[in-house]
Amino acid sequence: MVVVSGAAIVVRNLSHRFASRAGTVDVLSGLDLDIEAGAYVALVGASGAGKSTLLSVLGGLEPPQQGSVTVGGADLGTLCRSELATFRRETVGFVFQHFGLLEALTASENIELACSLARLAPRARRQRAADLLAAVGLTDRARHRPVELSGGERQRVAIARALANRPQLVLADEPTGNLDDESTLLVVDLLESLPGEHDCTLVLVTHDHALARRATRRLRLQAGRAVEESP
Amino acid sequence: MTWRDAIGLAVTTVRRRPGRAVLTVLAVTLAAALLTALLTISTTAETRVLDQLSSGGPLAGIKVAAAAPDPGQVDRDNAQPGDPRNLDDAAIAQISDLPDVRDVVPIVSAPMYVITPARDRDNRRIGPFREDIVGVDLTKVNQLPVTVVAGRLPVEGSTSEVAVTQGYLDRLGLQRTDAPLVVGTELQMASPQVVRDVGRDRVRGRWVKVGIVGVVAQEAGNGQILGTTELVNQARDWSRAGVDQSSALELPTSPYTGLFVVARGIDNVSLVRNQITAIGYSTSAPENLVASVRRYLRVVEIVLSAVGIIALVVAALGITNAMLAAVRERRREIGVLKAIGARDRDVYRVFLLEAGTLGFIGGVLGTAVGWAIAGIVGRVVNGYLAQQRLVGVQITLPFAVVVGGIIGSTLLALAAGTLPAVRAARLPAREAVGGG
Numbered sequence: 001m002v003v004v005s006g007a008a009i010v011v012r013n014l015s016h017r018f019a020s021r022a023g024t025v026d027v028l029s030g031l032d033l034d035i036e037a038g039a040y041v042a043l044v045g046a047s048g049a050g051k052s053t054l055l056s057v058l059g060g061l062e063p064p065q066q067g068s069v070t071v072g073g074a075d076l077g078t079l080c081r082s083e084l085a086t087f088r089r090e091t092v093g094f095v096f097q098h099f100g101l102l103e104a105l106t107a108s109e110n111i112e113l114a115c116s117l118a119r120l121a122p123r124a125r126r127q128r129a130a131d132l133l134a135a136v137g138l139t140d141r142a143r144h145r146p147v148e149l150s151g152g153e154r155q156r157v158a159i160a161r162a163l164a165n166r167p168q169l170v171l172a173d174e175p176t177g178n179l180d181d182e183s184t185l186l187v188v189d190l191l192e193s194l195p196g197e198h199d200c201t202l203v204l205v206t207h208d209h210a211l212a213r214r215a216t217r218r219l220r221l222q223a224g225r226a227v228e229e230s231p
Numbered sequence: 232m233t234w235r236d237a238i239g240l241a242v243t244t245v246r247r248r249p250g251r252a253v254l255t256v257l258a259v260t261l262a263a264a265l266l267t268a269l270l271t272i273s274t275t276a277e278t279r280v281l282d283q284l285s286s287g288g289p290l291a292g293i294k295v296a297a298a299a300p301d302p303g304q305v306d307r308d309n310a311q312p313g314d315p316r317n318l319d320d321a322a323i324a325q326i327s328d329l330p331d332v333r334d335v336v337p338i339v340s341a342p343m344y345v346i347t348p349a350r351d352r353d354n355r356r357i358g359p360f361r362e363d364i365v366g367v368d369l370t371k372v373n374q375l376p377v378t379v380v381a382g383r384l385p386v387e388g389s390t391s392e393v394a395v396t397q398g399y400l401d402r403l404g405l406q407r408t409d410a411p412l413v414v415g416t417e418l419q420m421a422s423p424q425v426v427r428d429v430g431r432d433r434v435r436g437r438w439v440k441v442g443i444v445g446v447v448a449q450e451a452g453n454g455q456i457l458g459t460t461e462l463v464n465q466a467r468d469w470s471r472a473g474v475d476q477s478s479a480l481e482l483p484t485s486p487y488t489g490l491f492v493v494a495r496g497i498d499n500v501s502l503v504r505n506q507i508t509a510i511g512y513s514t515s516a517p518e519n520l521v522a523s524v525r526r527y528l529r530v531v532e533i534v535l536s537a538v539g540i541i542a543l544v545v546a547a548l549g550i551t552n553a554m555l556a557a558v559r560e561r562r563r564e565i566g567v568l569k570a571i572g573a574r575d576r577d578v579y580r581v582f583l584l585e586a587g588t589l590g591f592i593g594g595v596l597g598t599a600v601g602w603a604i605a606g607i608v609g610r611v612v613n614g615y616l617a618q619q620r621l622v623g624v625q626i627t628l629p630f631a632v633v634v635g636g637i638i639g640s641t642l643l644a645l646a647a648g649t650l651p652a653v654r655a656a657r658l659p660a661r662e663a664v665g666g667g
Contacts, residue, residue: 056661059570061566061660061661061663062660082575084660085569085573085660086572086574088569096663100567100663102244103248104243104247104248105240105243116236117571173664
């Protein structure tokens, strides 16, 4: 029996462009990409190379403008807004550089919010949030609001929230960009444990070469395409 | 996301970000307070005016006299009665059976000779005087044009308690504001009876002592003393037991001196009056006056409501503006919500409910503040009325105004929050991440 963990990603001929005052900007141009299920992939590239755009498309934050993107068997180009929301809720977990925690909610409530979107019962939500906060070592911070947490703690809460609905794919956009060295190490260790411990594929966007080198695969976005870098 | 979860998230967001919400809530509060205060004051004024018109009785009340109708007076509010006509139990039964009659309260009266212990302004004793005592079924007093000015009404069935009217105060040279002074004093009253004594008629009296327990304004019948039916019937029976039942003492032959008929609603007053006239009795009711005044009061109420509603609409625009600013400010937060799986309608619900929460809080606070303002206005008005030696008004907050104020503010806020909520729902999920 073959055990498949995480979501496999297949991207074919993906093109994406933005309209700006200066004219149209081609961010991605005929990009092809294959990521096997359970992989740990680092995306690197210069600013404006399209890393975040690719992440947005892979995570269903926006549909592909041209080409096809298949994540865990779902062809994202064929999904409507509501189906994309379901895809994001059930398949993807996001970790942002800016943490993306709701300031009005406590750490526990931020995680419970993600569970509530999946219609998890209140008691089950609270238990899931408690388990995840324990997993990231923040049980004692459950009732703290983001403003009362350090940057590293916020990012660990964000990672816990990303795992709330047991995603097959975790997308991290510069997750250590706002952290000090000590917090970076904690967060990186946590992220790197995800494919093994939570059976998911991890795609991480970073400018940090040292961090990128720790990934099992490293892809550089260049001229709108993904180029494999040697380990 | 369920509605319950959306409500929880919206309330939590408003509660934990009070700085953002406070100005918006304040605007709704002020508007709701204005509307509540205006409607409370106008409703109180309307009650006061109509109460004056109906002398404290129901607006659908009709006075029936023990007299035939005068054909020339039938449609008048204060119709003068025609020739006397006995009003008996059979007539009461006939009137009670009319389909649009809700209640019939019989009124009896009897002549009395009264001795008061009070003295006039020059400290001289006031001599005995003759006055009619009016008797009503006090269990139905709320159906009658009787208002307690001071003290209380006599206990049901009592033959030792009476209430007096403004006319009695006038006799003593007292003002209405002096009413409490007579409560607790005693009257000696005699029912007259004519007896034949050695070939000539002589009047003798059956004396009773009664306590004045209250001062009332009453237009149930003609007389300065209000008692129970039992007290008046005893006096009548005594007077009638004499040899002369009508001429010397001018005793009425009718068992009842009048009726107070309550129609089923003010709109049926005219119909019931016509039916009673057809039975053969004279009626009077301030129906034309009441209808006319109500029309004017309705116009005033509409104008005041319009002022309050304009304030609420301005507040609603404030909510829209504040919520649109919130949507602009929270683009990333909305993106994050969508990134973790919120659908467009989830975001719509949360923003709509945030607006509704602001409206609800503003409505509750505004209703409370409006009532307080109406109370203060009421005190000022009562102070003025007291200076004018008039009875004050009691400010009452109509339940409909409370419910309408809170629900109206909430609904208006929901309406005002619709556009911002739609905009929030339409924001792309990509707002969660930066460019690049």
